[in-house]
Amino acid sequence: MTHADHDLSSILDECAQEAQKLIGQGHVADYIPALARINPDQFGMAVCGVDGTEFTVGQSDTSFSIQSISKVFTLALALQSPGAASVWERVGREPSGNAFNSLVQLESERGLPRNPFINAGAIVVTDVITSHFVSPVLQILSLVRKYANCDDIYIDEEVADSEEESGHRNAAIAHLLKSQGNLVADVDDTLAAYYRQCSIAMTCRDVARAFLPLAAAGQHPLTGQTLMPALRAKRINSLLLTCGLYDGVGNFAYRVGIPAKSGVGGGIAAVIPGHYSICVWSPELDELGNSLAGTRALEVFSHETNLSVF
Known part of the structure; x- marks a missing residue:
């Protein structure tokens, strides 16, 4: 139609x-x-x-601030990265039924996030990128610019700093993932990339x-x-x-x-x-x-x- x-x-x-x-x-x-x-x-x-x-x-x-919309771009990047084969071994593809920043499910399901769009899954996807690229944030930003056909897209550093200062729950999720063997890069490096991808304007x-x-x-x-x-x-x-x-x-x-x-x-x-x-x-x-x-x-x-x- x-x-x-x-x-x-x-x-x-x-x-x-x-x-x-x-x-x-x-x-x-x-x-x-x-x-x-x-x-x-x-x-x-x-x-x-x-x-x-x-x-x-x-x-x-x-x-x-696009926030979690960025998770679609990082998934696209991870699936074309050298770490693509590991993505679906480390993240599920089922609806969560819980809040996007829940830790309960992650604890009970031994560090395998339900899907790449809740925070835990998105942090794992960002970790795939962080552990395979020297400049993960630049890789994410350049993919977004290419998809949008616009070189003016930027990261709002004020929002990124704000995310970092208030990101205790995301930090808890990342440390829980690390303790359960599902985070490869340094926790702080993965979180830094994650906060910046969410802060793309x-x-x-x-x-x-x-x-x-x-x-x-x-x-x-x-x-x-x-x-x-x-x-x-x-x-x-x-x-x-x-x-x-x-x-x-x-x-x-x-x-x-x-x-x-x-x-x-x-x-x-x-x-x-x-x-x-x-x-x-x-x-x-x-x-x-x-x-x-x-x-x-x-x-x-x-x-x-x-x-x-x-």
Whole structure:
């Protein structure tokens, strides 16, 4: 099903109108001091078609902290790194059903994180990168810039410092992983890379462009490059659908029905394979850490376009 340009523009306007109704009902991620200071009354959305078309609404060119959306990029990097063979030996592929920063499951399941998108799994994925590259942060940043087709993407050092200062639980997870034999590099080195990947600043437009290879079977419509094999794109999308929104993933699949990855900076990146990559951003979160207005906008988009993976 295709849509004329003006149709998609009007659908995005409707998404924004519906999203605005929820602003004021959530809360920003105040446990990270730099994120606690963000103006909550913001909303942006960008949609990129696999044919290269782009549609935006609201503050789609305002940079925000991508946080856990970065875990998709580090997974893509780890799976093309010299350590690729070890990734699925060290991380599972099942939904967690627990909070994204839980230690309980990690303890009981002997250091094997359920999936690469909860914090424990993402820290292991970052460890794969840290233990195979001399400059892991530069490797991550250059991959993100390549995927977004934008060299201006940067790491917000204020957010990174804030993450480090308040990152006691992540440090606990990393030390627990180390004690259980599932961390290769030095704990501090892996955490330093992890905090910096989470602190990458991007706009909705950047993120939507960066997710295009997942919508276009590994190809990048804007550059013509093959960035990953089609099978890998398909498999990453499957993990987004089952594990991309923490323990809110089932409800999101029910309401929205498309693969997506959220971050506590208020962004959600989503993929409709063969059609679109999408990014919405609104800083206020629901009780599970997913953007409240962003989720609603994606629900409206999926409904109005009649596009979902179901």
